[in-house]
Amino acid sequence: MLTAGNHLLASSFVLYFPCSKLSKRPTFTFLTSPTLRSSMDGPKKPTRRRSSYGSSRKSVLKKTFKQEQVTFTAPVSDDPVVAIIGGGMSGLLCALQLEKRGVRSTVFDTGIHGLGGRMGTRSIDEMVFDHAAQFFTVSNSVFRELVDEWSQKGLVRQSQGVIGELEAGGHFFPFLSSPPRYIAVNGMRTLADSLLSQSSLIEVVRPCWISSIEPYNGMWHLSENGKHRGQFDATVIAHNGKCANRLLSSSGLPLIARQMKRLDLSSIWALLAAFEEPLPLPGKTVAPFEGAFVKGIDSVSWMGNNTQKLSNSQNVGPPHCWTFFSTASFGKRNKVPQENIPSATAEKVKQLMFAGVENALGLETGSLKKPIYTRVQLWGAALPTNTPGIPCIFDPLGRTGICGDWLLGSSLEAAAISGLSLANHIADFLKSGGLRPDEFSVGLHKDFHPLQGHDIGQFPGLESNKDICEAEFAFVKAISLTKLHFPCCFDVRLSINSLNGNDTCVWNLLASLPIAVS
Ligand SMILES: Cc1cc2nc3c(=O)[nH]c(=O)nc-3n(C[C@H](O)[C@H](O)[C@H](O)COP(=O)(O)OP(=O)(O)OC[C@H]3O[C@@H](n4cnc5c(N)ncnc54)[C@H](O)[C@@H]3O)c2cc1C
DSSP: OOOHHHHHHHOSEEEEEOOSOTTSOOEEOOSOOHHHHHHHTOSOOSOOOOOTTOSSHHHHHHHHHHOOEEEEOSOOOSSOEEEEEOOBHHHHHHHHHHHHTTOEEEEEOOOSSOSBTTSOEEEETTEEEEOSOOOBOOOSHHHHHHHHHHHHTTSEEEEOSOEEEEETTTEEEEOSSOOOEEEETTOHHHHHHHHTTTOSSEEEEOSOOOOEEEEETTEEEEEETTEEEEEESEEEEOOOSHHHHHHHTTSSOHHHHHHHHHOOBOOEEEEEEEESSOOOOSSSOSSOOSEEEEESOTTOSEEEEHHHHHHTSSSOOSSEEEEEEOOHHHHHHTOOOTTSOOHHHHHHHHHHHHHHHHHHHTOOTTOSOOOSEEEEEEETTOOBSEEOOSSOEEETTTTEEEOSGGGTOSSHHHHHHHHHHHHHHHHHHHHTTTOOGGGGOBSTTOOOEEOOSBTTBOOTTOOOOHHHHHHHHHHHHHHHHHTTTSSOOHHHHHHHHTTTOOHHHHHHHHHHSSSOOO
């Protein structure tokens, strides 16, 4: 039997077998497994041994728990390179932060049209739709600094439109004291694509689907369907779901794989629709709402007006481009393979979602004007429903970490913080030469807890709480009515600002009330 020390002389990494329980301290064992032999011979060409487990969900699980842990023991090189698999918010910010810390990285992403993952934007002629993340909020000071930087560069700006809750029958309750909401000025994807534009230590490889990561000679070797994609000192898994489970099921990272397997994800349908005329929104609002969390309707949980949001003006269009999202329960009940949606399902989902929109707006069934463009899409792995509540996970023996929204919550902010945290952690680890692994283990055994929030994410200050909303609305209405006879509305404005509201939002709201606003 070899010890970790003398094995170091024999090879730059060893495998150990976590005999019975993964959590037990493993013994170092001679290298006899077929997995190891193939690694020792160098990264393999497509001559794949057919796995005895196959690739069904059940067998992926089985593999996940049976695989051997890889342990790198050689000191980290002087100029290490990190592979980041996933170019969503978390992966991109991980790369940027590594660069700030002087570490090179390569970001691999499957995106055909651009980076960003769930920061997706679809543009067709003059129509633009954010078809996943709609806006983001900022509560963390480090993230705030970054967002300020993006604001100065003109990549993002605060959205001034009114948002709130919409109940069946067209009852809209605006959020009055909402924290600033940020949007990307030309759609979320352009923000993602701009983030790395001035980087010098980051390489982007796209579209590229990393299908295997293998340890060999002290490095991780990545490949895409048998095509070698480079060797790296450390690896970051910046994606989740089925893809990540497959990738990790035979990677030699059982603890990382086990944490990933614990994650539960919702499914959400997106319906994009463009109309010649503005949607008939409820009430006699001077300032129509820009977005609404829809309550009590199974097929719709959010509706957002992209045209209004991106034009930053009240008088917009045509075309009026809306994004509608289903609830998670509707998504689950109507789930199909997202890459291959049967046309009958697409049609059914479209009809049900339009019916939900009519119901939400208090319109008669079938009265919605025919859209000039529609598209349905399923986000099969939309948002996490549970979380370990830790910014990142890192396995120092396998020199691999995970970042992503789900580690902290379900929002762009959560994804950003996770990516930044993992980058700092890896930079510290690499600086240590990788020689004190025990000090760098993070989150490998952390338990998960359920996540609450809106179906499309968690936004501090935008809690889905009708009571608060109604109370605020009643409060503003009361103030506005009592002040109606005053020649100036300044007092009203002061009172509302004391709710920590956003000026323009509040003024828009006041404009929608039956009072004179000066
Ligand atoms: C419908 C919907 C609405 C939402 N609305 C909001 C919102 O309004 N506000 C908000 O803050 N958040 C919202 N979110 C959540 C937000 O979009 C996510 O929290 C955030 O984008 C997650 O970023 P990420 O980096 O963790 O993962 P992702 O964005 O999923 O990035 C992972 C990337 O990895 C790539 N990838 C996967 N496997 C591989 C592989 N093997 N090789 C290479 N690349 C790979 C994927 O293609 C993807 O590009 C919404 C999400 C959905 C689905």
